[in-house]
Amino acid sequence: MTSHQNLEFDIVIVGGGMVGATMASLLRSMSLRIALIDRAKFDEDQFSLQLETSKFDPRVSALTSATKRIFEELDLWKDIQAVRSCDYQNMHVWDADGTGSISFSSNALDQSELGTIVENSVLTAALYKKIVHQENLTVLAPFSIDKLEINDSGSTLTTECGTTIVTRLIIAADGANSKVRELSEFDTREWNYDHHAIVTTVKTEKKHKLTALQRFIETGPLAFLPLSINANDSEQNYCSIVWSSIPDRAEELISLNDEAFCLELGRSIEYRLGTIEWCDKRFAFPLRQRHAIDYVKPNVVLIGDAAHSIHPLAGQGVNLGFMDAAVLANELLHGSEIGRELNDLMVLKRYQRKRIGQNLGMMWMMEGFKHLFAEQALPVRWLRNIGMNGVDNLSVVKNHLVRRAMGLDW
Numbered sequence: 130m131t132s133h134q135n136l137e138f139d140i141v142i143v144g145g146g147m148v149g150a151t152m153a154s155l156l157r158s159m160s161l162r163i164a165l166i167d168r169a170k171f172d173e174d175q176f177s178l179q180l181e182t183s184k185f186d187p188r189v190s191a192l193t194s195a196t197k198r199i200f201e202e203l204d205l206w207k208d209i210q211a212v213r214s215c216d217y218q219n220m221h222v223w224d225a226d227g228t229g230s231i232s233f234s235s236n237a238l239d240q241s242e243l244g245t246i247v248e249n250s251v252l253t254a255a256l257y258k259k260i261v262h263q264e265n266l267t268v269l270a271p272f273s274i275d276k277l278e279i280n281d282s283g284s285t286l287t288t289e290c291g292t293t294i295v296t297r298l299i300i301a302a303d304g305a306n307s308k309v310r311e312l313s314e315f316d317t318r319e320w321n322y323d324h325h326a327i328v329t330t331v332k333t334e335k336k337h338k339l340t341a342l343q344r345f346i347e348t349g350p351l352a353f354l355p356l357s358i359n360a361n362d363s364e365q366n367y368c369s370i371v372w373s374s375i376p377d378r379a380e381e382l383i384s385l386n387d388e389a390f391c392l393e394l395g396r397s398i399e400y401r402l403g404t405i406e407w408c409d410k411r412f413a414f415p416l417r418q419r420h421a422i423d424y425v426k427p428n429v430v431l432i433g434d435a436a437h438s439i440h441p442l443a444g445q446g447v448n449l450g451f452m453d454a455a456v457l458a459n460e461l462l463h464g465s466e467i468g469r470e471l472n473d474l475m476v477l478k479r480y481q482r483k484r485i486g487q488n489l490g491m492m493w494m495m496e497g498f499k500h501l502f503a504e505q506a507l508p509v510r511w512l513r514n515i516g517m518n519g520v521d522n523l524s525v526v527k528n529h530l531v532r533r534a535m536g537l538d539w
């Protein structure tokens with residue numbers, strides 16, 4: 130793309146991450162001119178992933194059944210599975226300093242799995258491979274949005290290289306630090322979790338047996354998510370870890386050498402998978418809770434992390450984003466069938482009404498968990514252990530909780 134062009138589209142999706150690319154794919158049947166803009170280079174080589182046995186993307190997502198349904202409808206699920214994914218069938222969660230624990234299994238819910246772990250790069254590669262051939266879509270990358278002017282009839286976006294793009298509707302999927310959200314002056318509520326998440330891949334002595342583990346430690350939760358090298362992986366000894374800790378502890382863990390880190394990790398997960406034999410490069414992300422007060426303004430809609438970012442402890446963040454995209458696509462399709470304008474505020478607000486409560490509910494639940502497990506006062510520790518064991522024994526309550534987390538009961 131050369132600079133200083135003047136372009137015009139009906140819809141512009143800003144942000145071609147997992148949520149923005151899914152949004153583009155969900156609008157494939159609309160007779161419109163749609164643009165997907167991302168500041169990162171659009172590199173076709175990355176779509177033909179050369180997977181190495183032990184080289185997993187450090188960023189993975191635990192996808193729910195609701196997300197799986199969206200990708201099945203897009204005819205993408207089999208493409209993701211053909212590359213690499215791991216269905217997990219059990220989950221075990223326990224409290225580090227007590228006796229409270231809770232276990233979930235797909236059998237008890239008559240489901241084949243509780244969820245599927247997919248590397249983020251596998252998901253985006255499958256999505257991009259598909260949308261690159263989508264007739265109503267133009268991908269503009271690397272283009273970074275710098276300015277935004279909103280008028281009654283539409284909006285003008287200006288990129289850092291000076292290109293102007295006129296459009297009737299902007300869908301902001303540009304992540305937690307959304308530039309579009311900032312330029313459109315959406316108000317947010319936000320605060321630091323005071324946690325940093327360390328992610329990496331590890332090799333364990335024992336098989337994971339398709340079980341996800343989460344231990345709530347005083348300094349933050351530690352999760353082991355099972356990975357499969359391929360569909361016939363009988364070794365089952367690679368996991369992706371997400372270790373959320375207070376910043377001092379995270380800094381300490383990042384600065385350890387690999388051997389010391391593996392020792393500390395094995396001890397911290399109580400050797401449930403034996404010793405940790407190997408770990409890949411570690412990455413740390415500061416965690417921040419953020420929620421836009423509104424998702425919609427004239428000509429602009431927020432989806433995914435641009436609308437809400439949430440603690441990764443229950444692996445819900447991107448799943449909520451995919452649901453945003455699915456609901457918004459339905460509302461836009463329905464609106465166009467009954468002759469509404471693309472940027473009709475009534476149509477956009479139907480999306481907001483359907484999503485804001487669901488997203489807030491999940492965010493408050495995660496916030497509650499984080500505080501409950503950070504609390505060291507003896508009565509709270511005692512209560513949470515009783516609570517966990519109580520819920521574990523009440524299959525109706527437990528199944529309701531896990532069905533909600535899986536997106537089966539929304």
Ligand SMILES: Cc1cc2nc3c(=O)[nH]c(=O)nc-3n(C[C@H](O)[C@H](O)[C@H](O)COP(=O)(O)OP(=O)(O)OC[C@H]3O[C@@H](n4cnc5c(N)ncnc54)[C@H](O)[C@@H]3O)c2cc1C
Pocket residue numbers: 143144145146147148149166167168169189190191192272273274275302303304305307308309326327328371414432433434435441443444445446447448449450
């Ligand atoms: C450690 C960790 C573990 C997680 N684990 C899980 C999990 O197991 N399950 C789960 O559901 N969620 C998980 N999440 C959350 C999940 O990663 C996010 O919710 C998800 O990545 C958000 O996707 P998105 O497409 O909305 O935003 P992003 O992935 O942030 O994508 C935004 C895109 O916008 C582009 N962009 C940004 N600014 C501009 C601009 N000015 N102009 C043009 N383009 C721009 C970026 O290049 C990027 O491609 C986890 C998060 C963390 C930190």
